[in-house]
Amino acid sequence: MQGKRIDREKLEGALKGFLKEPGQLIFGFGRKGGLVTHRMYRDDLHGFSMFNPYFSINGATLFRRVFSKDVKVLLMLRPCEIRSIVELIKLNQIEPEGITTLSIDCPGTVSLGAERDGLPDDPFEAKDYMVEHRDGMRWACTVCRERRGVVGDLGIRMAGDKSLWAFPYTEKGKAFLATIEVPEEEFKGGFLLGEDKKDAEPFATDMGTFSSELSRCILCKNCRDMCPICYCIDCLFNGDEYLPKGDALLNKIIRKGTDDLPEGRELFHMVRLYHVSQTCVGCGACEEACPQKIPLTKYFKGISERLQGMFSYMSGRDVKEIIPYLTFKEDELKDAED
Amino acid sequence: MEENRDKGPEIVGFACSYCTFKASEMAGSLRMKYPEGIRVIQVPCSSRVDPAFVIKAILEGADGVFVAGCHPGDCHFIKGNFFTRRKIAALKEMFKAFSMDGRLKLFWVSAAEARRFVDKVTTMYKELKEERDAGKKN
Structure with missing residues (x-):
């Protein structure tokens, strides 16, 4: 695999170079006090946080319905956020033309609402932090399906020998990578984060358990509002x-x-x-938003993986894949009829 | 409500107006009998059925739901029922995950198949009735 061996300074330099052009923005994370928030940068990279193990909202929720063709935006987010953006592009909620997506290897996250000590801002520190705070890791992250930065236009990966690498996946990614002045080389070593293994058993539950777990639900609909891909303006549940x-x-x-x-x-x-x-995409934003702490991710992730498996589909893997409900094959699902 | 229950299972059916609904009308004009707990709702095409309708029907008291349309390839709108097949197959898989198999069925019945329509709905009715009777005994 052809990539570039980079480090933090070089990457920040390239990002600053990107911001110098008029009408170009960066969407990423920023430090605020002891916390981390999503931030849109126009002229400087003040308080830019490149790698942090905190999750509060899925960035795609904030970036939804951006249809501008004149402004170029570089998105530097976690794989789950980039995957949501890919799905939103398929659903015509984001205009793909102006955006370049950059996914970063994610060692897992802790909830931003949880208690924390210190704020690691280096990918390897973040990895060590997550190893130390394994108990505090969000449930959605412990069962993550894709924690590697292999989605979007460009991926920032951590190599086993503690070096950072950038790999382009599309032409847009190549164009951005060309602004980092490092020779391209062949990557031979191993990555710090490997492929995730899948659950052998398909998810199964029953109505009784589901119902009793939901008895805490207050129907605030925060889970819907914070879901990156639940985007309908005229939601069925808005009327009566x-x-x-x-x-x-x-x-x-x-x-x-x-x-x-x-x-x-x-x-x-x-x-x-x-x-x-x-x-x-199983990001767990619904559970994060739930004031009653209902284990929603368990159901959403379980059901979606089971249903996506029927069509060998994985959400957010590739912009070219069509969402299964929007297409069909004439000769399939022979046993669907009763 | 209890009185209603003793009558037998209630089934809500979503039938495509070009095939299955025509078949149900023909069954009526041919004086064929099918159980009275079956309520057929006419939809313009089986792909009009948002799975939310099915979930709403089941959670609000229906014992079973069927979605019925033209045979694949015979859709009035050319490809509507191919989408239905994908959507309903996925919904069935979801019901299976919630251990509610058998509550939802998908039928292909053309406008000429009144006999087939009656057979399909009667079988479904009987299955649900047996299941409920077995549940009552336990």
């Missing part, structure tokens, strides 16, 4: 067709019998489970 109120609710209870309130918790989550099933 699916979640009736007032007289309609009374009518429904009279018709249906005794019912738990708020009404429609299972309905809301099951419909969302299905609607995001092919595009869910």
